Amino acid sequence: MTADVLLVDDDQPLCETLTLGLGKRGFRAQWRTSAGDALHLLESTDFDVVVTDLNMPEMNGIELCERIALNRPDVPVIVLTAFGNLDSAVAAIRAGAYDFISKPIEIDALAIAVDRAANHRRLREEVKRLRLEVLDRPRDRTLIGESTAMRRTQDLISRVAGSDATILVTGESGTGKEVVARAIHDRSRRQAGPFIAINCAAVPESLLESELFGHIRGAFTDAKSASAGLFVQANGGTLFLDEIGDMPPSIQPKLLRALQERKIRPLGSKSEVSIDVRIVTATNRDLESAIDEKRFREDLYYRINVVHIPLPPLRARQADILPLALHFIRMFAAQSEKNVTGLSKEVAQKLLAYAWPGNVRELQNSIERAVALTRFEEIRVDDLPEKIRDYRFSHVLIAGNDPAELVPLEEVERRYILRVLDAVAGNKAAAARVLGLERKTLYRKLERYELREKAQSE
Numbered sequence: 001m002t003a004d005v006l007l008v009d010d011d012q013p014l015c016e017t018l019t020l021g022l023g024k025r026g027f028r029a030q031w032r033t034s035a036g037d038a039l040h041l042l043e044s045t046d047f048d049v050v051v052t053d054l055n056m057p058e059m060n061g062i063e064l065c066e067r068i069a070l071n072r073p074d075v076p077v078i079v080l081t082a083f084g085n086l087d088s089a090v091a092a093i094r095a096g097a098y099d100f101i102s103k104p105i106e107i108d109a110l111a112i113a114v115d116r117a118a119n120h121r122r123l124r125e126e127v128k129r130l131r132l133e134v135l136d137r138p139r140d141r142t143l144i145g146e147s148t149a150m151r152r153t154q155d156l157i158s159r160v161a162g163s164d165a166t167i168l169v170t171g172e173s174g175t176g177k178e179v180v181a182r183a184i185h186d187r188s189r190r191q192a193g194p195f196i197a198i199n200c201a202a203v204p205e206s207l208l209e210s211e212l213f214g215h216i217r218g219a220f221t222d223a224k225s226a227s228a229g230l231f232v233q234a235n236g237g238t239l240f241l242d243e244i245g246d247m248p249p250s251i252q253p254k255l256l257r258a259l260q261e262r263k264i265r266p267l268g269s270k271s272e273v274s275i276d277v278r279i280v281t282a283t284n285r286d287l288e289s290a291i292d293e294k295r296f297r298e299d300l301y302y303r304i305n306v307v308h309i310p311l312p313p314l315r316a317r318q319a320d321i322l323p324l325a326l327h328f329i330r331m332f333a334a335q336s337e338k339n340v341t342g343l344s345k346e347v348a349q350k351l352l353a354y355a356w357p358g359n360v361r362e363l364q365n366s367i368e369r370a371v372a373l374t375r376f377e378e379i380r381v382d383d384l385p386e387k388i389r390d391y392r393f394s395h396v397l398i399a400g401n402d403p404a405e406l407v408p409l410e411e412v413e414r415r416y417i418l419r420v421l422d423a424v425a426g427n428k429a430a431a432a433r434v435l436g437l438e439r440k441t442l443y444r445k446l447e448r449y450e451l452r453e454k455a456q457s458e
């Protein structure tokens, strides 16, 4: 199989001989006589393999290996070592080289090594592609929702997906912030590139910097080899920084710089790496109060908040509950090969009445369980988790001691309106009378809480 090879050696006649020899064996080779020029060329041209000498003025082969491991970890490097010099071969492998060949070079041996390295790269790419395919199962990609809020979100996503603007998605846990980030990526010109997500709250502060920006060998005690950070791995794609509100203050200035300059500096490195990454961030915290409390930098906030996509909690998106439930039923029925196609009327009522403190994630889990349990084609009330089955509006109105039951005053109002509508069979005039509201005021509230479909027109 053929491959594109970049040769790096300060010995120009040798470069020419090797280029010719590789060319005769079906490879396309180019050469550069300095590591700096080679790095420059690698920024704009894709090579399958780099072959480099070790002893070169300015930047030697080991440093070149390290720089490639940081900037282009996908490109394998073969180093040419002096005959019998095992130490330098070991040093090169430590610096991230894929293989080494001793001088004097036999062109056939070089061709075999290049072929092997190129195959290795192809296999890695294939594994990466397959892994992405498996991870991006449709369940993670479709953005379901018919509520006004969700339609507005869909519209905003279509409008911003084409640009590279930084996006901040906010909402309670489980509202679908990561699904929105993926939808933005899928609809952008970066869709064929990687989508990389990191939960900033889940990585210890001491590791987060090297995780994001990478490190050179020896940057810290455990850094036995150079490693490319997530910014580099996401090159050409999207980097999703979840729980950005938990980003430690020590790392915030570095992130700000990365966003401003589009360059990052791996830990311990003297040089910077250019990045081409779209950043989407998300948080379930109130960043403005974090700014007031000096836990979050204001300048970083403005940088990440170029476009803001707020995701309301599921309880404020009534119109999404049933479409989501049906979507999850189809998904889990297909996965478990069960013939479950819908839900009973009573189940629909229970789902609409429940407050969903865990939002869409809780709905998804409840449906997964119900599909697994049910013996019928339609999910029945008995298949629902107890707390949804036994949920009573009165529970909320006379809240107990459980903090999860304590809800904002607006939510109490919404639930009470729902309860009254239920009691008067959806008759708006009757509901307005019971609530002591002008009819117009009730209509406004129904619009606001997306309860129109619960009310009958008179």
Ligand SMILES: Nc1ncnc2c1ncn2[C@@H]1O[C@H](COP(=O)(O)OP(=O)(O)OP(=O)(O)O)[C@@H](O)[C@H]1O
Pocket (backbone or CB within 6 Å): 139, 140, 142, 143, 144, 145, 171, 172, 173, 174, 175, 176, 177, 178, 179, 180, 242, 284, 360, 361, 364
């Ligand atoms: N609109 C939607 N359409 C389809 N599936 C959704 C939707 N919203 C959320 N989900 C599903 O609900 C689950 C939770 O969503 P997601 O992980 O995006 O929430 P999140 O807001 O990022 O949560 P957290 O803050 O806890 O990270 C996921 O399995 C996701 O696939």
